[in-house]
Amino acid sequence: MTLVQFLIVGAALFSMGLYGVITRKNAVLILASVELMLAAVNINLVTFDVYLQDVLHSGQIFSLFIIALAAAEVGIGIAIILMIFRNQRTADVDELTLMKG
Amino acid sequence: MTVTVSDFFRESANWAFLVIAIPTLYAGWRTVSSNNIVRAVLYLVVALGGSAALFFMLGAEFVGWTVVLVYIGAVIILFLIGIMITRAPLGQEADLSHDRNVKAPAALLSTVMFGVITWGLLDAFSNEAIAPFEPTSTNELSLLIFDRFVIPFEVVSFVLLAALIGGIALARKDEEVAS
């Protein structure tokens, strides 16, 4: 198994996540795209950890933390979306333009 | 140790890799392009599952199971709850993405990003092989977490606590202003 094959998978997922973040209108789906990006990052980390045969397994442990934090972030994100929905009655980001200058 | 393309296909692990990777990629793509919101989230499930499988391939069992439990088990649930409560448009014809004007540049951007990263990777690591390895033992990982990485562990615990409290605070109904 080459190193690069895993990394390319990670890169592809990351790019797709980026595409999703920019393209999607629904706030929840934007969050989902962010999740995709984070998953791609995890793949990268674990791959390098295994490739480098790190004694401390810092890659894997770091990816564990990322998972935990991603979960927390999604929780908060959903809560915020719910708040906005209560306020604006919509989850469509096109209509959430209160910050428009 | 470098590997050539023919070597790639000779190794059985790589075949397994391809079997896992291609659906993962497809699922990832469908997540960001599907018009059906529920399907999009479920494609995310597949993508995440695929990444967990990749972890298993790499011997990172604990991480893989954590992904399954946390991501697929909990995060997806949150997404589905979010979809339900925000009365997102369910059904096939939902207009979930921006129009062509946004999609084209975004596609360009993503492609460029992918290209740049891949170019960088190939430039640096072309055909480097992963040496044979033992699967990472959970015992070993847990010892490391509570030994070397105990402080980040505690910090993350606090973050989770904060997220918990924040979530509750956010999701409460506004109280009536006392008159």
Added chain:
Amino acid sequence: MTRITTLAHQLIAAAAETGEHGAEEGAHAIEPGIVDGPLVELAWLIVVVPLVAAFLIAFFGKKLPMKGWELSFGSIAFVGVYGTVLFFVNATEGIVYEGTLEVAKLGSYVIEWGWMVDGLSIMMYFLVGVVGTLVFMYAKGYMHGDIRYTWFFVSFSLFAGGMLVLVSAPNLIQLIVGWELVGVASYLLIGHYWEDFANVDAANKAFMVNKVADAALFLGAIIMAVSVGSFSFDAVLDVVVNGEAGALSQYAFWAGLLIFIGAMGKSAQFPLHVWLPDAMAGPTPVSALMHAATMVTAGVYLLGRLFPFYLDVSGMFAGDVRNIIIIVGGLTLFLTGFIAIVQDDIKKVLAYSTVSQLGYMIAAMGAGAYTAGLFHLFTHAFFKALLFLGAGSLIHAVHSNNMSDMGGLRKKMPITFWTFMIGTVALVGIFPFAGFFSKDEILASMKYAGGHGQGVANFILVLGILGAFVTAFYMTRAVALTFFGEYKGTAHPHESPKSMAYPLIGLSFFAITAGWVNIPGVYTGFTDWLATRVPLTGIGDHHPEGFDWPIVIISSLTVLLAVFIGWRVYGKDAETQIARDRIRIPGLWTLWENKYYIDDLYMSGVVRPIMGPVARVVLWVDMNLVDGIANGVGVGALGLAKGVQAIDTAVIDGAYNATGAGTGGAGTILRKSFTGRVQQYAAFSFVGVIVIAVLFIIF
């Protein structure tokens, strides 16, 4: 910093070997006793203290209890004491020291500030200090109530400082600085009573005539310095003493001549003497100190400092200039004496006498008599200052400069009378007063020079003897008109206050004794004291072994004869004698009265052309060309200003406005990017990330 080093020892050896001149000639190589130590290393104080005093008096003088005199007197007294100490130490042990501080470097020329402490400079320090102290003391009483008392002492101290800068200079640059300083001080002091235009004219005349001579001095100094590669006297005299052929020997005649012309100006030699009599417009202490004892001797000093150059033992340098020097000196001493006979103003009599005596000193230098010339400088300072102070006393008493307003004052002003008599006898040169020894030595040196290769010296010797006659004659006349006969004035003359009387007595002491330091055959200390000099070298001038009895007898008889005749002519009834002489020798009298028409010559030949046609041309140039340029510049500037204003409004203001508008426009446009759409922001930040990533990869 001390220059003496091995140079002295080399030169002592060299001087001791100067073959032809042998032991009995001036190969006086004295082993100096003092070459360093605080006495000489601190000698720069001599120069600095009066200058500092001048500065302080200028700012604080008016507030002091004695209006600044105390600072002035204190500084000159300090110089006097220090100078006396140095004088005695030099007399007993011999001092040769040169302290220098490098001030600047111009290419390969090192400009140094320094203080020479050798026999020649010490003599000058002593003179300036002692005579200066006595004159400053005198000035306190004389200038009492003067309109500009404090400023007088500022200028006077400045003069003292400048003179000391001059005589302590180890190089031509500093000498010229001192030269100019005393010139400025002279200008300030001659014009002290500038309310009267005549005084201003006199000050200008002194300055201008000196400036003409200074031009020659600068040229000569430059030629000398460039030939040698250094301005320092050491360097120049090294070349001379070692007899090195080179640039200096090539241009020696011109350098020597030009420098001598500079000396002519400062020392009032014919025909550049015209400023000195007019300088009598200044207060009498000024006349005493500057225009008798010290400043005018600067030219003689300069020749003395450069003496080996002029003595020119090797024949390669400025020996030929000496003939010119001796002729100029001789003419001066002879011709100007006659003018003194016809003067009514007592200060003018003394002024012409000074010019005449300076002629003796210069002629001595020209004859190669280093010691004789400087010896006369030394004695003359005392008795001429004495005579001037005495004249000041008389003027102070009768409120007039003219001898026709005086007469019969010997009873009323005894101290003044006796001291003036002592001064007169010293000047005239009667044994055993000071002038006798110095004048005789000059005459003897001229005779020697005449017999040893400088034939013209014989002629000058004759002039010198005749000059002594004239000197005695006009001084007898002056004494007779002033102190004898009947008082012809209208004031109530009385003796001067003590502050003026004591200096007279002090100077009288020196006028009597100063000659005894160099009695040939008996005691020639002065010769030895002058011989210790930087660079240490025997001067090579002739030192008489004993009195030249023929000269002594002839000159003494001449002088006594003159006194006798003068007394006969003027002693009894002075006024009618003056009138009678005018008729008896009308041609000569008018000639002398008009000062040989030299002043008129200058006036019509130099001053009027400059004032007349030259001035008109200059005026035309000024009005048309210079003013034209100025006006043109003005118009141009105005146009430029208008242009600048246009540019200002159009370009600069336009730029401001454009920037403002641009910023506003950019803002309007860029505002559109604040869409409020977060995704857009994210997209753009990722663009940035990609760019950075690419850069990282590439580099």
